[in-house]
Amino acid sequence: MPGSTLLFVIFVLAATAVIAYGVYAFVYSIYIRYRYMSLGQKSEEHHDWDERLRVTFRQVLGHSKILKDRKSGIMHLFIFYGFFVVQLGAFELIIKGFVPDFRWPFGGLYPFYTLSQEFTVMAVIVAILYAAYRRFIERLPRLKPNLKATLVIYFIAGLMLSVLLSLAFEAIWLGLEPSWIRPFSSVFQLLFSFFPPSAAHWLFYFFWWAHLLILLSFMVYVPQSKHAHLLFAPFNILFSRMGPPSKMQPIDFTDETAEEFGVGRVEQFTRGELLDTYACVECGRCTNMCPGSNTGKMLSPMHIMTKIRDHLNEKGEVITSKSPWTTGRILGNPKGMVHAMEDVPFAHGAPDGFQPDPELHTDIRPTLHNQAKSFHLKDGDVMKINLIGDVVTEQEIWACTTCRNCEDQCPVGNEHLSLIYGMRRHLVLTQGSMPAEAQRMMSNIERQSNPWGLSRKDRVKWREERPDLTIPTVKETDDFEYLFWVGSMASYDDRSKKIAFDFVKIMNEAGIKFAILGNQEKSTGDTVRRLGNEYLFQDLAEKNIKTIEKYNVKKIVTIDPHIYNVLKNEYPDFGLKDVEIYHHTQLIERLLKENKLPLTKEVNERVVYHDSCYIGRYNGIYDVPRSILKSIPGVTLLEMGRNKEDGMCCGAGGGRMWMEEDEGLRVNETRVKQAMNREPTIIGSNCPYCLTMMSDGVKALDAQNVGTFDLAELVVKAMG
Template sequence: MTWQWINFILFLAVVGYGLYLFYKAVFHRYLYVKLGQPAEFHSSLQGGRLQEFVSQVFAQKKLMKDPKSGLMHIVIFYGFIILQFGALDLIVKGLTGGGALPIPGYDAFSLMQEITVFVILVAAGYAAYRRYVEKLPRLKRGWKPSLVLFLIFFLMMTVLFSLGFERIWLMHEASVYAPLSSLIAAVFSGMSETAAKAAFYMFWWAHLLILLAFLVYIPQSKHFHLLTAPLNIWFRRAEPAGRLKKLDLDNEEADNFGVGKIEDFTQKQMLDFYACVECGRCTNVCPASNTGKALSPMHMIMKLRDHLTEKGAAITSKSPWVPGFAFSSSGVHAMSGISANGTNWDSPEVTDIGPTLEWQKGHWAVQERKAEELELIGDVMTEDEIWSCTTCRNCEDQCPVGNEHVDKIIDLRRQLVLMQGSVPAEGQRAMQNIERQSNPWGLSRNDREKWTGEIEGLAVPTVKDNPDFDILFFVGSMGSYDLRSRKISRAFVRLLHEAGVSFAILGNEEKNSGDTPRRMGNEFLFQQLCQENIETFQKYGVKKIVTACPHTYNTLKNEYPEFGLENVEVLHHTELLDRLVREGKLNPQYEIKERITYHDSCYLGRYNNVYEQPRRILKAIPGVELVEMERNRENGMCCGAGGGMMWMEETAGKRVNVARTEQALQVNPTVISSACPYCLTMMEDGTKMKEVEDRVKAKDIAEILEQSVFGLN
């Protein structure tokens, strides 16, 4: 039997074994995902699904939010696609003893391959530089993150040395179409043809083995995202951003609500776990992670993935690790159980993800326990982490693989609230007050319209006073009860009167929208409030609603329709005011000489893509100088009040609203504007804590516009 036949048989055996191991690793993880609850895997091309898929997978839109790493990733991504043809050509060379693919313009093909190898080496070098020289906090360091960089480096070098020794073996002359391999051939020009041939096959086999090792390693590492991320992006939810899953509370057979064990997550949520690339972009922008709280969105996904893999292996008796002899399988990952509150965090004066990363790294470790014995809440995710989330969705906006973090947090909260009755005391008090009096403070529900008596000379009609109204002004609990937010309500009413808008309020018939209970996990209370409000809307024939609260706006617009609210247009007050200004019904004529920076509300911006309308209003006001914070629009940082955090105390690290206020103060504003009563409260408190309230005011867009329309001081 000739050497070529022996080489061919070995090639088939090794490749076959590698493909078998790859299949085994992927299939076992598929079995783990199947343990989850059935999910609807949306695949319709409607709603721009194909365009979004192309922009995220092939244009790497999310990755380009960080242009440097985005460009580096694009080079490696497309470089490997291009090199697949070179790899096939190299395999043919080895199997045929020097033959080549019958490619037209082979010289140009060779040049493109060598340039691609060089560019990938540069990109991999830059990746190492960012990780180990720049030491970006969000990027992990260690042998696991480094392994792929070594694999890429040696894979590229084996390509070049194979081609270089091939030139000596087959006595090819130096060529400008093969500059790198020609250089290597020149360095080793004294070798005999036999030695060069042996060297060629040594590097040829090294290339093949590294390539197969890479293939087998991919599904057993974060690089599984190469397969799962495109699927995750394609099957992303078609609903409005951040819409929470409706619970069937009338199902008498249901014995569990929320997620109490890993199998309670849906299969689509589990696909998220395996799509995570551990890039840390989510944690890098998370307001909790940035201010020394326990929660790190990246670590949450990683921990859930590890737990699913280990528990899935135990349930299915299918090991996730192949080949088995190469991996240790003793013990499972679990949290040490130490509370984040009281941890010795770094200085609360620093906005930094470092303390959170260190805490996660120090407490997620292998322990001699069984996966089936672990409690999802407690051993995998601590309550401190679960209650640190502000539901701002900045993590989801940054994620390049389409992962959703907030719905998982809410599912865990639902388990705590509905099944375990475990809620922070302040949150429990707020929900009890909402249940009893339909507002978080527990003030009398009969005082909801009391604020209307504070507007001199103007009537605020209820739906009974003006049954032919065009727009229902849904005031909300903040606008009705909070003394500071009442000023927004009064300003907005004055502007509606000035513009000649026919409107009405529900008065004491209005109830809390239910946003706070739902984001805190109390789905039962939310659905009760939702149904009661919808019945009231239907009773008075409501066709259009406007509200000054983005949380209420998002709930009415995106979540009430699932419960029966139909054919009702929902507007945020900035959308309506912007329209009235552009139509000439409101004339901002008086000059306001202020340097204003605008803080984007998460529920207005990232949830509903309302960015331009508030800014257009400010730009229409004479004298206003609009300046943008470094983190603005979709990259804006949360004020810290969402997800029920408005009603709970921050007990670890720095206050989120202080961190956001500091970011606003960096542009030296005289006014910090917002379009949300929660944000306004948090930013105003922030200026007081920074002791700058005398020179920097916090105002709502409606208040600033009112000042310009009526010439108020």
């Protein structure tokens, strides 16, 4: 018992008061953020709990997403599980302050428990030192070398050191000998063995208080910082949308009470979307992989999240009259600040000597600088701050290619595209605001059902260029197994027509019975939906579904991944049922495995393969195209530095195909440079949009010795 009975009573009262306040502040911070999230719209009901729990265990406990970055993933693994193990020792240490020499009743296992505690503490210290190295010495552009990040490192390092020092001085105070079961605290014990037991007694309590205060301060700080992901991320993953990734949700246009569509105010996001913003760990992985950020655009997915979160805190405080900061505004944003300057890496200059990765030809620093320059103080009423314009700029909203690289990389299950789609819908459907090229393209689709505004009556004419091929329409035959959905690109674009012709040749050769809709085929509306025109999309979807049902279609195949994705994953919401959807690579691979396509001619080419986002990250099809290339005699398959799940977008998705790229570097040229690092003779793709972007990039770089081909074209080359 320290000192006297009175001193001990004061100690107990003080410790109890500090612990009680810490717990209160911690719970209050979480409650306030729950109140703010409750300002949002109700999310859809959640089902599939078995799948949700599997995903949550895999991503939270298994670190499946975090380990995409192997180095930081392993570091986080040590810190994450280290905290679970150390908590048992932390409780024991706190009890020691009230009951000297307290031990958990583990019997003969106690020495091994003590040994595990010490090694775990050292493992966490090593991991946090590595985290500091990556942030402050290696200085990865995506990481923030600021006060908030530094505090977290100090908190964790302080917690671990206070444990070892408390145990060391406890041993000196109680006259314990250094032991193998306490290897690291014993080192400190030997270093400070010159202290007499009475001094060690007081030093034990000094470090005991240090540990308690750091622990409680960290606990209170967590909900108010980027480390709120410790609390919110597991729930964010648990309640994330199951099923097809990044699937867009329909708007109910029959609701006559609706005065606005989309998201123009932060409270119009769903509660699940607002939970995303609090779950964000600000690790920058999304920004590090985003094709917009990689090429110097204003768009940074991480900052979309953090800026909306900060705006929610400001607006939530006004609406609820509850401050989000339980410990003052020292680490929070001053009132009226739309964005916090210190939250931007390299706001005051990039690190000297840093060079972009020569393998990838990308550099996110210009985007981070652009974000820093856009941060400003907004005077006046917080309620008058515009979500679109003041918080998130239209420039950012329209720069997105919807490639899903951000979501695929996010370790906490954030769905960035849902936020962007909501704001795009508001701009298009409520404000009528969009880039001129997008408006023109939508008008063309509405009038003629194709992006160029060419006559809808000419949609079937493409087949007339190859009378040697059998290409019947559904009006000409009802004896077909597959409906070949040609798409606007292959119907009107000369280069894309060649893909359609070669795929038809493959089907003719294999004896596949198919038909096309001809002039009855309309745009599927995928592009207009991604751009925010949900009304036009739903009109097209309903008409297309009626046509599909009219001809009793059971199987559809297409050369366009965007069409494949929207028919397979989104049309069922509007009534498409019992129809199997195939991408042409899936059908080709099956025909090759069934030996229905004799590949007799060698194609002696070095083919570097580019993954289409809508086949890859949206639908998980990575091996099928590679299997086709491996089946072609003479082909040497090459992989880019960024491939499969990490593959970089060509720049055409999300409607960007139809808009000018006048900011930063061109995405397609950057992707072609990545391909050229492998010294290919051909860049292979499986999407008419990708093929167009790759071809344009090759021309821009004057790479005269490199061809661009769809996989169907390469298969036909091998057919002889």
